[in-house]
Amino acid sequence: MILQQLVNGLAVGAVYSLIALGFTMIYGVLRIVNFAHGSIYMVGAFMGLTVAKHLHTNLWISITVAMLGAAILGILVDHVSTRQLRSADPYSALLSTLGVSIALSVTAELIWGSSTQPFPSGMAVHTYEVAGVVVNSFFLIIIGVTLVLMVALYLFVQKSPLGVAMRAVSHSVDTARLMGINVDMVIRMTFAISGALAAAGGVLVSVYYDAIYPSMGYVAGLKAFTAAVVGGIGSIPGAILGGFLLGLAENFGAAYLSSGYKDAIAFTILLAVLLIKPAGLLGRHLVQKL
DSSP states (O other), X not given: OHHXXXXXXXXXXXXXXXXXXXXXXXXXXXXXXXXXXXXXXXXXHHHHHHHHHHHOOOHHHHHHHXXXXXXXXXXXXXXXXXXXXXXXXXXXXXXXXHHHHHHHHHHHHHHHOSSOBOOOOOOOOOEEEETTEEEEHHHHHXXXXXXXXXXXXXXXXXXXXXXHHHHHHHHOHHHHHHTTOOHHXXXXXHHHHHHHHHHHHHHHHXXXXXXXXXXXXXXXXXXXXXXXXXXXXXXXXXXXXXXXXXXXXXXXXXXXXXXXXXXXXXXXXXXXXXXXXXXXXXXXXXXXXX
């Protein structure tokens, strides 16, 4: 039973980690929280559904199209909600992204309807049992895709010229401009990458649960934000750690306490971490000068 909940928690935690990476990347560069991120996760999943349903594509093409579409959507969200507010009070940009999130949710309902729909993955489900633990092939796909994307993101941020530029902008926007870095382009690419990661998570979780609906981004966005804060928002390893911790805690709590406490467990963890270590488990304390 414990091993089974561990497997289930890893699957959920992997998705939380992917979405949390988007939150932490944007916060690391702009120092704002993008509350439209959960809606991008949802719209990306619906993009994958549309391709799978009407073009009868396989899962890999659906994920690729969803990631590309969500990357473009992420750039549009930046252009509409944050570009003109980067030098303003950070709460203005936060409220702007919240408004965009609501607009995306309403638009999704108008386009795809408000009912829950199945996700045609086009792949046969194989079930394996090892030491009493039941694992299906979709779990292996979720873990595999998540690990590949995490490693790719790490190598991109650490080794590529654009990744170096992102790290420079995260330290100081003004200094990065003086060094000749195109800050606007870096920010656009940050929104694009965060959107692509969210869409991959959206398609994977829709296939795993065989369900997709317009309000799915709200709870997932809150949980991913919680994971990012728990791990240390602005820290890529922290987002990964926070996502897996949250997924494991939720599943063990639902199994041994009650499924009704799942959300309460997530936010209790958030409060406990903020009380003990306000910067998060792997976060850095930033001193703001007035």
